[in-house]
Every structure is written in C-alpha cells, then in structure tokens.
Amino acid sequence: MAARRYYYSDSITDFLSRSINEIVGVLTLASQHEVNEETSKSWVEEIETMREVLGPYEGRGSVYFEYNIPRMGRRVDVIAVIDGIVFVLEYKTAERKFSREALVQVWDYAIDLKNFQEGSLERILIPILVVPAEKGSRCQMALKHFGDDVYEPLQVNTKRLAEAIEMVLGAVHYDVAPTQTDDQWAKSGYSPTPTIIEAAIALYEENTVEDITKHGGDIDKASVELCRIIDHCRANNRKAICFITGVPGAGKTLIGLNTAIDQFNRGEKAVYLSGNFPLVEVLQEALTRDYVRRDKKRAKDEGRKACTKAEAKSKVKAFIQMIHHYRDLYLEGTEVKGKKIVPIEGYFQSHTDKAYIPVEHVAIFDEAQRAWTKEELQRFMREKKGIRNFPYSEPEYLISCMDRQTNWGLVVCLVGNGQAINKGEAGLTEWIESVHRSYPGWDVYMSDYLIESKDISAEELSLIGKQLIPKEDLHLKMSMRSFRSEKVSIFVNQLLALQKDEAAATLKELEKYPIYLTRNLDAAKQWLRDHARGSERMGLLASSKAERLKAIGINVRYQPNFVHWFLEDDTDIRSSNCLEDTLTEFKVQGLEIDWACVTWDADLRLREDWSAWQHFQLRSGTKWQRINKEINKEYQINAYRVLLTRARQGMVIVVPNGDDSVPPDETRKPEWYDGIYDYLKSVGIREL
Incomplete structure (x- = not known):
C-alpha cells in the first residue's frame, strides 16, 4: 500500500x-x-x-x-x-x-x-x-x-x-x-524517476515501485506481469525463463531489484545477479549503510544493540550478488549429461543433493546478453579454476543451476541492447539455443517486441515455438533515466550514428536537458558546480582508451574507488563531486549521476568529411594505433554511448585543443580534436 x-x-x-x-x-x-x-x-x-x-x-x-x-x-x-x-x-x-x-x-x-x-x-x-x-x-x-x-x-x-x-x-x-x-x-501527481541507488534504498525500506516511480508506466506493467509469472510457476510447479527487454535507462534493473527485494521482504527467496561489479558493489554498500542507519534508530527505540555493518551486509548479499559468485557456489553440483569428459574435481553427478540446489526459486540476471560464450567460460575455468574443457556456456550453465530445483523455478533475463563493451559476450541467441538444446520442458516468456526484433532470428524462434508464451508487457519502451528529457538516448544514438540532421532535430527537443560544449576543462567543472544543488551528484567521465587526456589532468589508467566516487558527499575528496577523479565506461555502466562532464579524446575521431568514425588506441606511448576489428570498433562506440547517457539532468562535453607547440606532440594533433569539436557544434550543441 x-x-x-x-x-x-x-x-x-x-x-x-x-x-x-x-x-x-x-x-x-x-x-x-x-x-x-x-x-x-x-x-x-x-x-x-x-x-x-x-x-x-x-x-x-x-x-x-x-x-x-x-x-x-x-x-x-x-x-x-x-x-x-x-x-x-x-x-x-x-x-x-x-x-x-x-x-x-x-x-x-x-x-x-x-x-x-x-x-x-x-x-x-x-x-x-x-x-x-x-x-x-x-x-x-x-x-x-x-x-x-x-x-x-x-x-x-x-x-x-x-x-x-x-x-x-x-x-x-x-x-x-x-x-x-x-x-x-x-495531492497533485507525484512522478519521480529515482537513480538506481535511490530506488534500491527506497524499495529496501518497503516502499513500492508505485511509490517511487512514474505511475501507469512500462515499469508498473512489467512488474505486475513478472509477479503473475512467478505466481504461475509456483502454483503449477513449472520451470520457466522470462526475458524483460527495454531501451537503455528504461528501468530493467529497477524491476529486477524490486522483484528480488519484494520476494525477500515477503520471506520468499529470490536473488538479483549482475556481472557488473561496480553496480553490485555500490548497491550493496548503499543498502548496507542505509540498513545500519535505520537499525541504529530502531535499536535505540527497542533498547538493544544495533547490528554491525558486517551483519547488515550479510543480509543485503542474500538478495544482491555478483553473478560469478553465484556461478561458483553451485559449481560442485554440475551434472554433465552425455558428455565424454574425464571425471575431474568439480564435476559431480549428485546435482540433486540439496547442498547443490539453489536456495532461491527466482534468479534474476541483469544484462543477460553479457553472459559468457562457451569459449570464454572455458578459458576462465581453465585459467582461474584449473578445470579443463568446461562443457557449457554461461547461459546454459546458469539455467542448469535452476533446473536442479525439484519443483519450480524461474530465470529472469533482463536484456539490454547496443551496450556491449567487452569481448566474450554470448548475446541473446545463446540463451534461446541453450533452452532448445537441454530444457525442452521449460516455458519461455518474452514480449512481441523481442519476437519482432533482430536480436533473435525467425529460425531461432522456431526452435522454441511450442515453449514460447508471448507477453506484451515484458518490454519497456520509454527511458526514465533522464526525468528532464526522455529523448537523450535517441539523441546520443543519432549523434554516434553520424545522423547529423536527425540529431540536430532531436537536440532542439531537449529544452529541459542542457548540453554544452567547451575546449576548457576548468570551465566545464565550473559549469557543473553552478548547476549541482543539494545532494545532486556531478562527475568526470572519459573513455578507457582516452589516454592522451592525461595532458589536461585526466588519467584514465588511474581508476579510483568507485564506491566512494558514487556514495560520498563533497566533504570527501574521493567523491565524484570533488571533480578530481574520472571514471570510465567500465565503472559507470548501469549507474548514473545528475550532471556529467564527458571529456572526448582522439581515440574516437572523425574522417575529414565526417562520413565515418576512426577508431584508435594508444600503443607504446608514442603513437595511436588504428583499431580494425569490427567488434572492437563497436565496443568503442558503445563506450561513448554509455558515457553520454549517464547524466540525468544535463552534461557538458569537453574536447581539448590538442597540442600545436614546436615540436608538436604527435599524439595530440589539433586537427583531430577540431574535427570532433566542429561536428558536435554543427549538430547544434551550444558552446559555453
């Protein structure tokens, strides 16, 4: 209520x-x-x-x-x-x-x-x-x-x-x-769009999704549909996999957290799993601090000793975990069906032993498209665990863990798109093929959007035709990341696709979401300070390959403690608000701040005619080396997509001047930076 x-x-x-x-x-x-x-x-x-x-x-x-x-x-x-x-x-x-x-x-x-x-x-x-x-x-x-x-x-x-x-x-x-x-x-309408940290804390305090998010939106419908699916599986002893899709910032993670926390608060067992280490660490720490704060007050009222931080963190970890920890926990119960593999430590046929059955009946995998391929998981098991010839991809292995349940179980896959930034990601196809290969008795829930999208081919869908149960409400169409404008992600996509006219038109619709451009980092920092109020969070962001920003005081090779970066206030020099430390795409994906400064380096630059991006990484400290692999180019574009969509309220983009001294710095040629700046300016981004 x-x-x-x-x-x-x-x-x-x-x-x-x-x-x-x-x-x-x-x-x-x-x-x-x-x-x-x-x-x-x-x-x-x-x-x-x-x-x-x-x-x-x-x-x-x-x-x-x-x-x-x-x-x-x-x-x-x-x-x-x-x-x-x-x-x-x-x-x-x-x-x-x-x-x-x-x-x-x-x-x-x-x-x-x-x-x-x-x-x-x-x-x-x-x-x-x-x-x-x-x-x-x-x-x-x-x-x-x-x-x-x-x-x-x-x-x-x-x-x-x-x-x-x-x-x-x-x-x-x-x-x-x-x-x-x-x-x-x-009594007027209240339609908040909390950060994922704020949302997790509010949900943990037993608020509802309706309390803390826009009413009547995609999130409400998807949450209700997911609850129905959980209830159906429980009541009918069914095992199923459910795909929840949506545009970046639509609230997929919020639905996952809400489900895990709601089940936890009801005394049921569910776990939210993510391979995004910074997201999990920040959420665990934020919820732990909040639990300690609230328990101190309760303990004082009840005349008892307050719980320790370690005790609070243990409670939080019950429903928010790193996916790798969950995977390793059940490794010993892995059953190898029909595989001619020499028995080795780590494989047991006793997978129905209660010790190897997950305690949770609902496992929620965030960014499920990032689960590893069979080759990547084999490499990891060989190098880190000493296990050779591991027979499963991560999707098939994770489904196998839930399949150990003797009655019912549900795997929920939260699926994003256009955000791949790491090698070895299996994508959605492997989840579908895993169900087809090994779990013909499972139900498969997904939205019509996913059925119509290019993420799954018609041939792949035909493999699970009899298992498929379409549910329209499992797709989130509207981004809620920026409450000032829901079209920021559209603008960024057009900008990176070099759709200049379309981007310029969309930018004109972002009246409440200021975007500025400058060559001066100090000016950008002052712009952030002028806009951030109260506990609003501001911060510096840059690509992990932006190594020549070191010349203007941004060292992407030094990665600070991201938990302090996101959670401390500006009385702490480790806070993002102090504008001293910069995070890259790997540390901010899935998280967000109010005001961002994105500093653009020559790792992603334009051809002279603006017809295509050119992709580079610094080698040996003396020159940029061209990136030729298409998948690595995609990772780099997606890195900038992540950076340019982290701010909820507005951002400033810094493009340095480069170096025109004599002799010049060959890694910072002014024409590279001028081309980027001129393109961004031509789209209509205002100069500071």
Whole structure:
C-alpha cells in the first residue's frame, strides 16, 4: 500500500484554533511507526513554533505535517503554503548548530517537489532549516535562487523564523498566481524517476515501485506481469525463463531489484545477479549503510544493540550478488549429461543433493546478453579454476543451476541492447539455443517486441515455438533515466550514428536537458558546480582508451574507488563531486549521476568529411594505433554511448585543443580534436 501523502493537514485558520494535543493525536494515529517520547516532543515544539509564526496569515494558506517524499524515503517535517508560496521546513530540535547534512536534506526536499510533483512546477519553493537552539548571529537569510524558482535554503532559529517568512513574502511574488488550490497542490501527481541507488534504498525500506516511480508506466506493467509469472510457476510447479527487454535507462534493473527485494521482504527467496561489479558493489554498500542507519534508530527505540555493518551486509548479499559468485557456489553440483569428459574435481553427478540446489526459486540476471560464450567460460575455468574443457556456456550453465530445483523455478533475463563493451559476450541467441538444446520442458516468456526484433532470428524462434508464451508487457519502451528529457538516448544514438540532421532535430527537443560544449576543462567543472544543488551528484567521465587526456589532468589508467566516487558527499575528496577523479565506461555502466562532464579524446575521431568514425588506441606511448576489428570498433562506440547517457539532468562535453607547440606532440594533433569539436557544434550543441 502506498504511503500516505501527509500525516496532518489544515487551513492555517483551523490549525491555529486546534489544541496541541489534538494535532499530536492525529499525527500519532497516522504514523506508520511506533511514536516515542522524542518524536512526540519534537512534534509539540514544531506545532508551538508554527502557531506563533502563522498567526498573521489566517485565511492565507495551509499547513502540512510529515509530508511524504517517497523517492528519498523520508518526510518533510512541516510545509506551510502562504499566498501560494511553498515553505519547506526541516526542524532539527535535538541539534544545537546548523549542519551541512541538514542543509542538503531540506534543499533536496524542495528540489524533489519541484522536479517530480506536478503541482510544484508553477510554484515558488522556499526551503528553511530550523535549528531552535542555534545562535541568531549564525542565521542565513539571503534570498538566492536558480531559474526553476527553488531558493537556496534559509537557516534560522525559532526566534527568527517569523522574520524569515515575513521577509520572503515581502520580496517574492508570483507574476501569475498558481491555478491550483493548496489542497490540489498537496495531492497533485507525484512522478519521480529515482537513480538506481535511490530506488534500491527506497524499495529496501518497503516502499513500492508505485511509490517511487512514474505511475501507469512500462515499469508498473512489467512488474505486475513478472509477479503473475512467478505466481504461475509456483502454483503449477513449472520451470520457466522470462526475458524483460527495454531501451537503455528504461528501468530493467529497477524491476529486477524490486522483484528480488519484494520476494525477500515477503520471506520468499529470490536473488538479483549482475556481472557488473561496480553496480553490485555500490548497491550493496548503499543498502548496507542505509540498513545500519535505520537499525541504529530502531535499536535505540527497542533498547538493544544495533547490528554491525558486517551483519547488515550479510543480509543485503542474500538478495544482491555478483553473478560469478553465484556461478561458483553451485559449481560442485554440475551434472554433465552425455558428455565424454574425464571425471575431474568439480564435476559431480549428485546435482540433486540439496547442498547443490539453489536456495532461491527466482534468479534474476541483469544484462543477460553479457553472459559468457562457451569459449570464454572455458578459458576462465581453465585459467582461474584449473578445470579443463568446461562443457557449457554461461547461459546454459546458469539455467542448469535452476533446473536442479525439484519443483519450480524461474530465470529472469533482463536484456539490454547496443551496450556491449567487452569481448566474450554470448548475446541473446545463446540463451534461446541453450533452452532448445537441454530444457525442452521449460516455458519461455518474452514480449512481441523481442519476437519482432533482430536480436533473435525467425529460425531461432522456431526452435522454441511450442515453449514460447508471448507477453506484451515484458518490454519497456520509454527511458526514465533522464526525468528532464526522455529523448537523450535517441539523441546520443543519432549523434554516434553520424545522423547529423536527425540529431540536430532531436537536440532542439531537449529544452529541459542542457548540453554544452567547451575546449576548457576548468570551465566545464565550473559549469557543473553552478548547476549541482543539494545532494545532486556531478562527475568526470572519459573513455578507457582516452589516454592522451592525461595532458589536461585526466588519467584514465588511474581508476579510483568507485564506491566512494558514487556514495560520498563533497566533504570527501574521493567523491565524484570533488571533480578530481574520472571514471570510465567500465565503472559507470548501469549507474548514473545528475550532471556529467564527458571529456572526448582522439581515440574516437572523425574522417575529414565526417562520413565515418576512426577508431584508435594508444600503443607504446608514442603513437595511436588504428583499431580494425569490427567488434572492437563497436565496443568503442558503445563506450561513448554509455558515457553520454549517464547524466540525468544535463552534461557538458569537453574536447581539448590538442597540442600545436614546436615540436608538436604527435599524439595530440589539433586537427583531430577540431574535427570532433566542429561536428558536435554543427549538430547544434551550444558552446559555453
């Protein structure tokens, strides 16, 4: 069930007439958690303060307590709407000083409402941090805002709160009054597009997909369809494989996480598996930190010792794992059917032994098209495990693990396209052929889109014709990565396909998604700093082959700790927000930031007539070597596709000037960079 929008609301006039006990009673009844003495005391202090502050504004607005922000998994302490202006107040009654963390928190609330709540699009929002015990001399009352009418947070104590509100109402006015009433504003549609980290945390806190994502979209339909398939397999003792497809950023990973976490919260067994090491590590760490944070609060209320970080991580790893760890866990139970292989350590016929049957009945494989070919898995097993002639591809082996279940099981394949960046990837074909070869009794669910696409041939589909069960809702058509524009991925695809006119036309539709171009890295960094607010994340990105960016201070060979890069705030020098460390396509795929600087090197350059890309990698530190293999060219294009689609809110592209000194640096010829810059400019990307 979706969480209530707020615990208490009233017109200012009626709020002032009610007793404190009556209001606290309403708040207590509405709370979804046990209310302790500390919470009650805070509510009383907030109510008393707001009664004093709102006295002059009877008949001019409304007030709301504990207003829900589902994407963040938190509630705003108080929202006051006066003359249509939305005051977002965060109280820190137990603190004695303003803190950066609290400032970011209240700013995030206001930004979230502006970006994702329909009624806030035309509103002015004023975030205010209230620390009752803070000194008056430390209060900050300057009015500053960005173009979207979200002001920087004011910082006040209770004595200066009334002064702050009066100042705002005297200085800030609507050119055109909002068309919605306060109640219509408060109940207006909420359509967030969380980052995958935010989504995972919100789901783990037992929010629903409906709470934290756009309503009525592809994700809702696909999630419901997947639940039906799980229930059908369980009820009928069926084994099946289900393919969920979608455009980049459509939310496939979110569906996978939601399913794994939802099953976990119900006491069922499901596991989300990914070969994307950075994604798994970042998600595990983020969820672990969140669990520790929440358990500390619960432990304090319950009078017990809080769990350790190691204990929390163990819980998280129960439903989010690296696919390689899962694969190795069940290696000893591998059965080799009809294969003439000399028995060696690692192969056992006792695969039905309970020790070798997966504990989960649902295994969700993210980026399933990246599972390894038979040749690649053989190489890995030989070099890393000492096992020769391993008989399976990764798809067939992973299906075999679930096939050990004695009753039912479901393999869910989340399938992306146009994103291959590594060798040895088997693609979708191997999953289909594996089912045909070895698992004729399994059901196969997929969307009509996949049936009609070029990812599977008609001949391959005919192999599983009797097993195939089409389900239209298993394909996600709409990207949700950028809430400012859903056409960013289309633009990037056209840009990289050298479809100049089409890219230029699409770019004109990206009004709310700024893209800029510059030759100056420092200017690009300043642009990011000027745009990032609250806890919004910005960062530097570059291709793994962009080795001559070292000349301008970007060393792609040094790869920082990506967990710190994604999770720390800008008080930590390891954070992406400090704009000191750069990540490549291998560390950011599947993850995202708000504002990106993509720095373009001569590894991907253009022919003079812009008719084709030229692909290079640096060799021996003295010259670029041409890349000739078509598959490696594809990897390189996809690397830039990944980099150019990481930003949710906007990006700046840096193309260096190259080196025109005497003698020149032969690895940084200006004409290479000029060609890239001129092409990007010709598409219509604005210069800083």
